[in-house]
Amino acid sequence: MAKPRIAMYWTGGCGGCDVSPLEVGEAIVDVLSGVEIVFWPALMDAKRAHVEALPAGSIDAVLINGALRTEENMEMVRLLREKAKLIVAYGACAHLGGIIGLGNLHSAQSLVDTALGEDWQASAPVPGANGDAPPALTAGVVPLSDAITVDYVVPGCPPPAQLIGQFFRGLLEGYMPDVGHVFAEEKALCDQCPREKEDRPIERFVRPHEIEPDPDKCLLDQGVVCMGPVTRGGCEAACPKLGMPCTGCVGPTRKAGDLAGGMISALASLVRAGEEGEDVFAQEDEILDGLVDTVGTLYKYALAGTWKRGSGGGGK
Ligand code: SF4
Ligand code: SF4
Structure with missing residues (x-):
């Protein structure tokens, strides 16, 4: 059986989810040897152009962590949706909006002013002038399912080892639950x-x-x-x-x-x-x-x- 081709992408989040597959301990060896990693910017040098060049539906599963906070987040998840057979909302930020979703209590502008000071715009790079301007913020944070169709959820902040293990076992053994499944218990x-x-x-x-x-x-x-x-x-x-x-x-x-x-x-x-x-x-x-x-x-x-x-x- 061909190895599942997977990708991991980090949008608006802390990065904890991006490295959390290591939580499975020694089983990470089985995971990494059982998949082909097509795109995972934290692990490999791959750019957006690489993803754009892939045929539609050519990635078996894309795990997306982080909420959607910028226009770039929106563009990337739509691009990855087009290239993926399955999209997994990985972690609480992708699933529910996460802690950064509390930013919705304030306007995007007031968050930037608080973080960078009200004079930041004078010294900020001009978008489009040299390509290094920060991506524009959306008006508010939304979870992944607000922008694209999500097939599975691996929840948690970051997801606990046992739930990560359940997901990868299903993927590697070719036995996945029905689309829409949340890899967690139904009971409280x-x-x-x-x-x-x-x-x-x-x-x-x-x-x-x-x-x-x-x-x-x-x-x-x-x-x-x-x-x-x-x-x-x-x-x-x-x-x-x-x-x-x-x-x-x-x-x-x-x-x-x-x-x-x-x-x-x-x-x-x-x-x-x-x-x-x-x-x-x-x-x-x-x-x-x-x-x-x-x-x-x-x-x-x-x-x-x-x-x-x-x-x-x-x-x-
Ligand atoms: S779910 Fe938690 S660990 Fe994952 S990106 Fe969000 S804040 Fe970080
Ligand atoms: S039993 Fe009590 S402490 Fe334990 S999870 Fe429920 S509410 Fe929390």
């Missing part, structure tokens, strides 16, 4: 978590650094916002096992549908306040006020997926 992470969960009423929210959590008990029961009830399993509860709450990087279960929406409903059923005759609503408001950085907590990875198009970000 709580199902894989060894912490004892009692669904205790929450009387106060705390941030992870504010307490030394009981090592055996559910973090949510201890007032730490842990997204385990609405996040797909697949990482074997790597963060909760170490005392850190799940932040939802593997994405929502089908049942939850939306990470923040599902979590708000879970929290609403857990917040309890007041004795008979007391102003329960006022006390519940006070408890909810203890939720710091609500969007950054509940939508850490998925804000961009909810961003409304129309201001120049996406479009198939």
